[in-house]
Amino acid sequence: MPYGINETMGQYSELFMLLAAGTYTVAFIAFAWDLARSSKALNAIDLRAAQASKAGTEDGTRIPVAAGIATAAGSAGARGESRLAGPADRAERPTSASASGGNAAGGAMTADGDMKYANVRRAPARVAVALTVLGALIHGAGVVTRALGAGRVPWGNMYEFLTTGAFVAVAVFLLVLIRRDLRFLGTFVVGLAIVMLVAASVAYWTPVGHLVPALQSYWLIIHVSIAVLSSALFTLTFAMSALQLVQSHRQKTVAAGGTDKLGFMRLVPSALSLENLSYRINAIAFIGWTFTLMFGAIWAEKAWGRFWGWDTKEVWTFVIWVVYAGYLHARATRGWTGTRAAWLSIVGYLCVVFNFTIVNQFFNGLHSYSGL
Amino acid sequence: MSERVNIKKKSSSPEPGTKVSDVKADAALPALGPKEMFRWAWTQLTSMRTALFLLLLLAVAAVPGSLFPQRPANPAIVTQYIKDNPSYGELLDTLQLYDVYSSAWFSAIYLLLFISLIGCVVPRAIAHYKAMRSQPPRTPKRLSRLPEYGTLVVPARAGLPASDAIHSAAGLLKKRGYRVEVRDDDGARPSLGAERGFLKEVGNLVFHTSLIGVLVSVAVGGLFGYSGQRILVEGDTFVNTLVGYDQFTPGTNFEASRLQPYSIQLDKFDITFDRESEGKFGQPIDFTAAVTTKENPDAPARQETLKVNDPVTLGGTSIYLTGNGYAPVVTIRDGAGNVAMQGPVVAKLQGDNYYSSVVIKVPDAKPDQLGFAGFFLPTAFVTDEGVSFSGDPELFNPQLTLNSFYGDLGLDDGAPQNVFELDVKDLTPLNARNLDAGGITLGPGSSYTLPDGKGTISFDGVKRYIGVDIHHNPGQLYALIFALLAVAGLILSLYVNRRRVWVRTGTHEDGRTMVEYGLLARGEDHRLAAEAAALRKLLAEEWQLDPDSAPPQPESSQQTPSHPGENSSGSGETARPVTTPAGPTGPEKDQ
Ligand code: HEM
Numbered sequence: 031m032p033y034g035i036n037e038t039m040g041q042y043s044e045l046f047m048l049l050a051a052g053t054y055t056v057a058f059i060a061f062a063w064d065l066a067r068s069s070k071a072l073n074a075i076d077l078r079a080a081q082a083s084k085a086g087t088e089d090g091t092r093i094p095v096a097a098g099i100a101t102a103a104g105s106a107g108a109r110g111e112s113r114l115a116g117p118a119d120r121a122e123r124p125t126s127a128s129a130s131g132g133n134a135a136g137g138a139m140t141a142d143g144d145m146k147y148a149n150v151r152r153a154p155a156r157v158a159v160a161l162t163v164l165g166a167l168i169h170g171a172g173v174v175t176r177a178l179g180a181g182r183v184p185w186g187n188m189y190e191f192l193t194t195g196a197f198v199a200v201a202v203f204l205l206v207l208i209r210r211d212l213r214f215l216g217t218f219v220v221g222l223a224i225v226m227l228v229a230a231s232v233a234y235w236t237p238v239g240h241l242v243p244a245l246q247s248y249w250l251i252i253h254v255s256i257a258v259l260s261s262a263l264f265t266l267t268f269a270m271s272a273l274q275l276v277q278s279h280r281q282k283t284v285a286a287g288g289t290d291k292l293g294f295m296r297l298v299p300s301a302l303s304l305e306n307l308s309y310r311i312n313a314i315a316f317i318g319w320t321f322t323l324m325f326g327a328i329w330a331e332k333a334w335g336r337f338w339g340w341d342t343k344e345v346w347t348f349v350i351w352v353v354y355a356g357y358l359h360a361r362a363t364r365g366w367t368g369t370r371a372a373w374l375s376i377v378g379y380l381c382v383v384f385n386f387t388i389v390n391q392f393f394n395g396l397h398s399y400s401g402l
Numbered sequence: 403m404s405e406r407v408n409i410k411k412k413s414s415s416p417e418p419g420t421k422v423s424d425v426k427a428d429a430a431l432p433a434l435g436p437k438e439m440f441r442w443a444w445t446q447l448t449s450m451r452t453a454l455f456l457l458l459l460l461a462v463a464a465v466p467g468s469l470f471p472q473r474p475a476n477p478a479i480v481t482q483y484i485k486d487n488p489s490y491g492e493l494l495d496t497l498q499l500y501d502v503y504s505s506a507w508f509s510a511i512y513l514l515l516f517i518s519l520i521g522c523v524v525p526r527a528i529a530h531y532k533a534m535r536s537q538p539p540r541t542p543k544r545l546s547r548l549p550e551y552g553t554l555v556v557p558a559r560a561g562l563p564a565s566d567a568i569h570s571a572a573g574l575l576k577k578r579g580y581r582v583e584v585r586d587d588d589g590a591r592p593s594l595g596a597e598r599g600f601l602k603e604v605g606n607l608v609f610h611t612s613l614i615g616v617l618v619s620v621a622v623g624g625l626f627g628y629s630g631q632r633i634l635v636e637g638d639t640f641v642n643t644l645v646g647y648d649q650f651t652p653g654t655n656f657e658a659s660r661l662q663p664y665s666i667q668l669d670k671f672d673i674t675f676d677r678e679s680e681g682k683f684g685q686p687i688d689f690t691a692a693v694t695t696k697e698n699p700d701a702p703a704r705q706e707t708l709k710v711n712d713p714v715t716l717g718g719t720s721i722y723l724t725g726n727g728y729a730p731v732v733t734i735r736d737g738a739g740n741v742a743m744q745g746p747v748v749a750k751l752q753g754d755n756y757y758s759s760v761v762i763k764v765p766d767a768k769p770d771q772l773g774f775a776g777f778f779l780p781t782a783f784v785t786d787e788g789v790s791f792s793g794d795p796e797l798f799n800p801q802l803t804l805n806s807f808y809g810d811l812g813l814d815d816g817a818p819q820n821v822f823e824l825d826v827k828d829l830t831p832l833n834a835r836n837l838d839a840g841g842i843t844l845g846p847g848s849s850y851t852l853p854d855g856k857g858t859i860s861f862d863g864v865k866r867y868i869g870v871d872i873h874h875n876p877g878q879l880y881a882l883i884f885a886l887l888a889v890a891g892l893i894l895s896l897y898v899n900r901r902r903v904w905v906r907t908g909t910h911e912d913g914r915t916m917v918e919y920g921l922l923a924r925g926e927d928h929r930l931a932a933e934a935a936a937l938r939k940l941l942a943e944e945w946q947l948d949p950d951s952a953p954p955q956p957e958s959s960q961q962t963p964s965h966p967g968e969n970s971s972g973s974g975e976t977a978r979p980v981t982t983p984a985g986p987t988g989p990e991k992d993q
Contacts, residue, residue, distance in 0.1 A: 320888075
């Protein structure tokens with residue numbers, strides 16, 4: 031017999047969610063302001079620098095990273111046997127070690143490739159992060175009170191998927207921020223969290239309630255939490271891959287002598303650094319998704335008596351898995367690293383979004399009891 | 403970012419006797435015999451590009467299965483769909499879009515993918531086996547060109563000859579898990595090659611091989627498994643024999659003799675309804691079936707609980723709780739006054755709050771066979787317009803409303819009939835709302851006498867029933883094992899770093915021992931720099947040096963040896979301490 035429900039807690043939870051959304055909105059503005067201001071400041075510095083040394087831009091330090099890799103790999107005598115060790119068209123992947131020093135890539139100004147915090151103080155960004163932390167705390171309180179109100183884990187219907195999912199996305203973002211300066215993703219992540227919270231409250235509002243028996247299983251805790259976590263990571267890599275495309279385009283334009291129309295992209299690391307970090311995050315998320323798939327199958331076996339039945343939700347979980355497997359492959363396939371891999375990462379994320387929104391709502395299947 | 407790759411491609415110019423794959427595809431096509439053609443096709447199929455293409459194709463091909471109704475899931479919906487869309491319904495059927503996952507095209511894609519995978523994994527496994535047994539590659543002439551490079555200087559007073567230094571470095575690397583080979587240790591420039599992280603490729607191979615294992619396990623399950631359904635009213639017992647099933651789906655290679663004759667009896671079935679929340683008031687939140695099981699007819703009986711998400715396993719099968727409902731108990735006497743039928747009648751769910759339909763066929767009634775069709779409502783309400791509905795799922799006001807018929811039920815010719823439907827075509831109505839006699843409305847304990855002396859019906863009480871699915875899938879466990887293996891391999895493959903380290907030592911003419919080292923990663927490795935730093939620290943500790951005394955190249959500098967453009971290697975050299983033992987002018991002796 032499940033725990034009793036507590037409507038008052040549920041009401042507190044809704045209040046917290048609204049407060050969190052409000053805080054995020056202010057944080058969002060701060061992040062946007064930071065982008066605008068920093069790009070302006072950088073612009074000014076640039077202008078001055080350009081005036082100071084009109085001619086001497088080709089200082090010889092801007093060697094395409096690619097050259098370094100090719101030489102390094104070749105000189106090690108690894109060339110001959112790398113053919114033995116794998117398919118002929120396996121690409122030597124760009125390692126992060128050679129990607130540091132992002133400014134070298136392509137010639138356009140970009141942020142530090144290590145994505146470590148620089149010495150420059152960006153006051154608006156600090157305010158934005160502080161606000162995001164505050165918002166996340168309130169949001170976390172909302173998630174916890176929801177759980178207390180319902181007497182179970184807070185991910186049993188669309189409203190709860192959205193509110194908890196948004197919280198996890200923000201929390202993962204903040205956790206990564208401890209190690210890496212990904213503040214350039216702030217507008218995206220916080221903006222997404224706002225959209226999710228608003229959508230939850232407006233379109234999917236559901237009062238606290240019990241779960242249908244089919245969802246009452248510890249597998250709900252395991253399977254869904256891993257799925258939400260992986261999705262949060264995919265969210266980050268989606269944003270990074272999108273930025274990678276923009277940055278790569280910009281670097282090419284600038285390298286070809288075009289004008290730099292996307293000044294704010296100077297806050298963003300080079301395309302190669304973005305690619306490398308998103309690869310690492312995608313690798314973690316892919317393992318997570320593999321577990322999601324497996325645990326889902328185990329749960330399906332317990333609940334419905336078959337571990338795989340090509341239910342719509344299963345189909346899309348599989349499609350996502352295969353797309354990201356394709357992404358990992360692409361990163362190791364000659365001619366498919368870089369831009370094409372980034373596109374795969376984006377397509378994979380679009381599938382995640384589709385699986386969550388359209389499939390949950392409009393497709394009939396065994397999973398369609400998610401509380402609509 | 404493709405320039406990076408292009409450079410690599412150019413730099414690896416094919417040697418004589420290279421595989422066909424190294425030659426451009428279009429160039430390899432002309433003038434090939436059948437054997438060469440096959441080899442060409444095989445190399446194409448097992449290339450990374452093809453694997454990637456097939457993977458993406460597989461993703462795309464899986465999608466239609468979620469857009470169109472699928473036969474295996476629900477054949478009736480497919481039939482209806484074709485009827486509803488006469489213009490293209492049939493066409494989709496010829497394209498196998500209602501059986502996507504067993505269709506020729508979907509199978510072709512995944513079979514090709516798995517053939518490609520085998521063709522990919524086997525040669526790689528062989529190559530890796532060889533690599534694991536061979537010595538680390540020879541020491542490159544110019545360590546300074548490696549992505550990570552550094553030098554250390556041991557002062558002359560330490561009295562550490564070059565060969566001792568190389569051996570102590572070898573010891574350290576071995577302790578760190580490297581496989582080490584020392585070269586030329588009595589020469590002037592002793593060096594060592596070290597490598598670690600072979601598990602990376604092992605993990606990758608295990609991962610891919612396990613995927614084949616999962617596929618085979620699933621296929622085995624389809625061949626040797628079976629599944630079936632059965633409805634059990636409280637008190638009923640199911641015995642695992644073919645006749646015990648209401649519905650049975652054997653696998654391709656199923657043999658009835660494999661069924662173990664266990665039994666399971668439903669003693670009691672309890673439902674808890676939500677009485678707390680407003681939105682979901684009256685929704686079931688817990689189903690619990692108390693059952694008595696016997697492994698075989700002579701085995702001792704055991705009490706077990708069957709719940710949703712908590713199947714009972716018995717005799718190699720799993721038994722799942724998949725449905726439930728009410729079964730009103732009735733007694734029907736025929737015109738002669740004999741009991742023609744007595745017992746629970748399974749009512750089929752139709753609407754909210756267990757609003758269910760009831761069909762009773764009484765073939766034993768004499769002189770005429772009797773049939774009843776109507777509804778069962780656990781909590782009956784009747785609106786002002788006379789429409790009845792069920793107000794609650796619990797048995798607060800149970801009611802049975804029936805029409806009755808007599809005549810030939812058509813059961814005697816042996817053709818199977820749906821027990822939940824009454825074909826009234828050949829029957830004469832006795833009771834119906836539009837007849838004089840009206841319909842039959844019964845509460846528990848009441849009875850009704852049919853017109854024309856056809857008999858009586860009494861409503862004695864209500865029992866609950868459950869629907870169970872019974873599955874046997876011999877491939878399941880293996881699928882799980884392979885899936886776990888795959889994950890383990892995946893994690894190894896993504897998180898083990900395969901690295902090579904080379905160290906070279908030499909004695910300067912002033913007696914100092916010069917040490918240089920370089921690191922190279924195979925594949926993705928973002929921690930190579932950290933490894934270089936760790937090694938440096940270890941070496942410095944071993945020789946009691948200050949690790950920062952001859953600092954490695956500042957990492958952020960553009961002039962590190964890791965980025966030597968064709969002409970910038972000179973500038974790279976100058977950034978390094980002049981005491982470097984090897985370099986462009988250093989001894990050329992290797993190995
Ligand atoms: C069932 C289809 C396949 C799936 C789901 C799949 C999935 C994956 C995944 C997730 C990875 C990255 C993790 C790792 O490195 O272990 C990977 C790597 C790899 N796969 Fe596959 N793969 C499939 C088929 C193939 C085929 C047919 C080939 C051969 C052409 C292949 C060759 C490789 C290689 C060489 C790597 C290692 C890349 C590297 O790290 O350098 N895979 N695969």
